Each structure stands twice: as structure tokens, then as C-alpha cells.
Amino acid sequence: xxxxxxxxxxxxxxxxxxxxxxxxxxxxxxxxxxxxxxxxxxxxxxxxxxxxxxxxxxxxxxxxxxxxxxxxxxxxxxxxxxxxxxxxxxxxxxxxxxxxxxxxxxxxxxxxxxxxxxxxxxxxxxxxxxxxxxxxxxxxxxxxxxxxxxxxxxxxxxxxxxxxxxxxxxxxxxxxxxxxxxxxxxxxxxxxxxxxxxxxxxxxxxxxxxxxxxxxxxxxxxxxxxxxxxxxxxxxxxxxxxxxxxxxxxxxxxxxxxxxxxxxxxxxxxxxxxxxxxxxxxxxxxxxxxxxxxxxxxxxxxxxxxxxxxxxxxxxxxxxxxxxxxxxxxxxxxxxxxxxxxxxxxxxxxxxxxxxx
Numbered sequence: 001x002x003x004x005x006x007x008x009x010x011x012x013x014x015x016x017x018x019x020x021x022x023x024x025x026x027x028x029x030x031x032x033x034x035x036x037x038x039x040x041x042x043x044x045x046x047x048x049x050x051x052x053x054x055x056x057x058x059x060x061x062x063x064x065x066x067x068x069x070x071x072x073x074x075x076x077x078x079x080x081x082x083x084x085x086x087x088x089x090x091x092x093x094x095x096x097x098x099x100x101x102x103x104x105x106x107x108x109x110x111x112x113x114x115x116x117x118x119x120x121x122x123x124x125x126x127x128x129x130x131x132x133x134x135x136x137x138x139x140x141x142x143x144x145x146x147x148x149x150x151x152x153x154x155x156x157x158x159x160x161x162x163x164x165x166x167x168x169x170x171x172x173x174x175x176x177x178x179x180x181x182x183x184x185x186x187x188x189x190x191x192x193x194x195x196x197x198x199x200x201x202x203x204x205x206x207x208x209x210x211x212x213x214x215x216x217x218x219x220x221x222x223x224x225x226x227x228x229x230x231x232x233x234x235x236x237x238x239x240x241x242x243x244x245x246x247x248x249x250x251x252x253x254x255x256x257x258x259x260x261x262x263x264x265x266x267x268x269x270x271x272x273x274x275x276x277x278x279x280x281x282x283x284x285x286x287x288x289x290x291x292x293x294x295x296x297x298x299x300x301x302x303x304x305x306x307x308x309x310x311x312x313x314x315x316x317x318x319x320x321x322x323x324x325x326x327x328x329x330x331x332x333x334x335x336x337x338x339x340x341x342x343x344x345x346x347x348x349x350x351x352x353x354x355x356x357x
Contacts (some may be wrong), residue, residue: 001052006187006202016228020054023343037102040228048078077108080118154237171211207356245320
């Protein structure tokens with residue numbers, strides 16, 4: 001949702017899956033990439049599934065008003081081996097072949113060799129039609145490397161995604177940028193590459209200046225979020241070039257925030273905001289009200305609010321927490337108002353009330 005709107009997911013209504021069981025929908029007050037390019041008189045096309053719009057169990061009505069003119073292989077998973085047949089068909093199906101186009105392709109496979117093969121098909125087909133030099137090609141993924149956790153996380157192994165962009169004659173080839181980049185940067189970059197100024201409603205100015213060799217201000221931090229997957233696990237994070245701060249609004253226990261030094265701890269295994277230890281006299285004080293390690297305060301202070309052992313880290317912890325709170329305020333994050341239920345939750349309540357007659 002962030003990738004195809006240029007806005008944070010919670011800003012476009014996507015706090016969970018666009019599936020029938022969850023019921024989240026891309027906001028009618030937001031504009032999808034297809035809608036932006038349709039307004040610019042581009043032919044807009046979709047090949048494969050668009051999970052930011054609809055799950056495989058959703059009706060076609062979910063696509064109404066999004067902005068796609070043509071949908072091929074819609075609503076189903078697309079395999080890389082199908083691209084040599086599906087891609088030419090949708091490209092050549094345009095009525096006016098000279099009309100500029102926006103094409104969104106979703107390959108469902110995560111197997112690296114097959115994914116590479118699919119990307120090769122796309123590049124070859126563009127070459128065969130002499131489209132390479134005037135086409136912006138973007139390759140990215142929806143999450144990072146697979147991990148042991150069944151649920152997504154906000155650790156770098158999950159939010160660190162692949163992103164490759166090519167635009168011959170404009171973006172210098174074979175460059176790798178160390179800058180902090182987010183999925184919300186992609187759409188405004190594409191709009192500027194098409195000669196348009198990104199709307200102010202987007203949460204990012206884009207990367208066009210950076211990629212085209214112009215002077216660009218480096219971003220100080222990026223933000224990421226998670227809300228619903230199978231369960232409701234609302235978390236937010238802010239990441240600088242060295243540090244990561246994660247804040248959890250749900251769950252059990254007292255570990256509500258995490259702070260990592262990514263330079264010395266790239267695996268994010270040592271939480272600096274919980275760097276003290278707990279030791280209690282279970283016989284003398286069976287209710288565990290005094291932490292014998294010498295951490296100031298009683299158990300409620302120590303366990304509920306945490307604290308970094310080093311004063312500098314504790315100061316950083318509070319600064320990043322403040323930055324996170326400000327970002328959530330600026331983007332009207334609904335979690336600041338309290339727990340968020342899925343739309344289907346309210347549908348169930350309504351159905352149950354109807355049973356009273």
C-alpha cells in the first residue's frame with residue numbers, strides 16, 4: 001500500500017490484509033499509482049495479483065475506482081514462466097501503441113532463480129519492442145529475507161527489501177546508494193520521471209534528484225509499521241543510519257520497546273532499552289517487589305518502563321521515541337487514538353445484533 005500510494009499504509013486505510021476475512025480496503029480518499037498515471041493520460045495495466053487492493057477471495061468490485069484500464073491474469077497468482085505469453089499480450093493489447101503506459105506486474109514466486117528468470121523475461125520483452133530507453137523499470141519485493149517467525153517483524157531482515165530502478169539516459173547505471181530509502185519514495189520518483197511534480201499529499205518527495213545526480217538532501221530516518229497479519233500486533237519503528245527503535249502497543253509482558261545499535265549489532269539481538277537484569281529474593285520477598293541488581297526504583301518502574309544502562313543510550317531512546325510519536329501525530333496514525341479493529345470485526349457485531357430481531 002505504501003509502495004503504490006507514496007503514503008504510509010495507515011494513511012490510506014491499509015492496516016491489514018485486503019482480504020475478505022479482514023476487510024481492509026484501499027481508502028477512497030487516497031489515489032493509487034494507477035489512478036495517478038491515468039490522470040496523466042497513461043494506459044494503466046495490471047498483470048497478476050494486487051494484494052494492496054484485493055485478496056484472492058475478493059470480488060472484482062474491489063478494483064472499481066482504483067484506475068486500472070486493463071487487467072490480465074487478474075486476481076490470481078502469476079508465475080514467472082507465464083510472463084513470455086502474458087506480458088506481450090497485455091502490452092500489445094493497448095489500442096494506441098504510442099500512448100504511454102503504467103504496468104504493474106506481481107510475480108508470486110519467491111524462489112530466487114525463478115524470480116530472476118521472470119525479471120529477465122520483462123527486460124527482454126521491453127528490448128524486443130524498443131521500449132527500454134524510455135521506460136522506467138522498478139524491481140522490488142514486499143518484504144526481506146524469510147525468517148523463523150511466522151509473523152512479519154520490524155527487524156531489518158524483514159523491512160530491508162530489494163529495490164532496483166533503471167531509467168537509461170536519466171539514472172546513471174551501476175550505482176548503489178547508501179541512503180535510507182522507503183517504499184513510499186518510489187511513486188513520487190516515478191511521477192517526477194514522467195515530468196510531474198508529486199502531490200503534497202504524499203509522504204515523500206521521492207528519489208528523482210538522487211538518482212539523476214542532482215543535489216539531494218539525505219534522509220535522517222525512515223519509519224515502518226505493522227498492524228494486522230493473522231493477529232493484531234500493532235508496532236511502529238524509526239530507523240536511522242545507525243540505530244533502530246521499535247515500539248510495541250500490544251503483547252504480554254513488559255518488553256514494549258527495543259533499541260538497537262545496528263553498527264555493532266546488525267542482527268538486532270541485544271536490546272539496549274532492556275540492558276539491565278532482574279534478580280529477586282523469591283524466599284524473602286515472594287512477590288518480587290525489589291530488584292536486587294541495583295536498578296533504581298521498584299519492580300514496576302524497572303519492568304514497565306525499562307531503561308538503558310548507559311545514559312547516552314537512554315537519552316537516545318527518549319529522542320527516538322519522541323520522533324516516532326511526532327511522526328504518528330503528523331500522519332494521523334489511528335493507533336494513537338486506541339486499538340484498531342478490522343472492518344470485518346464490526347461486520348460481525350452488526351450481524352450478531354441483527355439476530356435479536
